[in-house]
Amino acid sequence: MSAQNTPLVQAIQQRRSVRGFTQEPVPSEIINEILTLAQQSPSNCNVQPWKVLMASGESCNELRNTLKQAFVSGTPMNPDFSALPKFEGAMRDRQMDCAFALYGAMGIERSDKPGRLQATARNYEFFDAPHVLFITMQRDFSPSIAVDVGMYAQTLMLLMSAYGIGSCAQASTAYYPDIVRDFFNEPQESGILFGISFGYEDKTVAANKASTQRADISEVVKIKS
Numbered sequence: 001m002s003a004q005n006t007p008l009v010q011a012i013q014q015r016r017s018v019r020g021f022t023q024e025p026v027p028s029e030i031i032n033e034i035l036t037l038a039q040q041s042p043s044n045c046n047v048q049p050w051k052v053l054m055a056s057g058e059s060c061n062e063l064r065n066t067l068k069q070a071f072v073s074g075t076p077m078n079p080d081f082s083a084l085p086k087f088e089g090a091m092r093d094r095q096m097d098c099a100f101a102l103y104g105a106m107g108i109e110r111s112d113k114p115g116r117l118q119a120t121a122r123n124y125e126f127f128d129a130p131h132v133l134f135i136t137m138q139r140d141f142s143p144s145i146a147v148d149v150g151m152y153a154q155t156l157m158l159l160m161s162a163y164g165i166g167s168c169a170q171a172s173t174a175y176y177p178d179i180v181r182d183f184f185n186e187p188q189e190s191g192i193l194f195g196i197s198f199g200y201e202d203k204t205v206a207a208n209k210a211s212t213q214r215a216d217i218s219e220v221v222k223i224k225s
């Protein structure tokens with residue numbers, strides 16, 4: 001078997017952000033299998049600094065309602081970790097392309113502010129997913145530890161992809177960290193990095209038609225031979 005046809009390569013190729021889910025829950029045995037496999041992720045000195053807070057079914061609905069209410073009522077956001085920087089140059093272009101792809105698929109014009117607001121609000125509805133999980137890291141840890149947690153999160157999402165489960169990483173759901181901490185009865189030092197909504201893709205949802213591109217490796221790799 002060539003490397004191109006391995007399940008890993010297929011999982012990487014298939015994975016993309018899913019922003020519309022069916023109500024069908026993912027069986028808990030499958031979720032446990034994925035979470036167990038994701039524990040294979042590497043980390044500095046094998047400290048495994050990630051922690052996952054997961055809600056399904058009614059709990060997921062309760063958290064969805066609370067976060068949505070915070071967003072629509074204009075509750076001030078106070079992320080534990082600094083929000084996105086102001087991107088410039090190629091990164092700004094890619095950020096714009098990403099927004100155009102999503103709003104384009106959803107039929108939202110750039111000038112349509114209420115439409116864009118509604119699209120943003122979908123984050124707090126977890127795009128109707130039957131499950132959400134939050135990836136956390138101790139708040140005083142440095143970016144060198146966030147690297148470990150990022151590797152874990154990508155392992156998790158690739159595993160979901162391999163199991164035919166759609167997911168969307170969502171920094172936006174971490175903008176009300178106190179709500180998430182209260183909900184899971186987590187201590188203050190537990191920093192909320194981002195959420196991941198997951199479940200089975202609803203292929204009829206327009207947002208799921210969005211597709212993003214990637215830069216050529218010549219833009220991101222410097223090789224000296």
Ligand SMILES: Cc1cc2nc3c(=O)[nH]c(=O)nc-3n(C[C@H](O)[C@H](O)[C@H](O)COP(=O)(O)O)c2cc1C
Pocket residue numbers: 015016017018019098123168169170171172173194211212
């Ligand atoms: C850490 C992280 C945070 C993200 N936050 C959001 C978010 O809040 N809302 C959203 O719709 N997508 C979010 N995304 C998804 C990205 O927009 C998406 O990964 C990117 O555009 C590439 O598209 P793809 O995932 O379909 O390949 C996030 C992705 C990552 C890795």
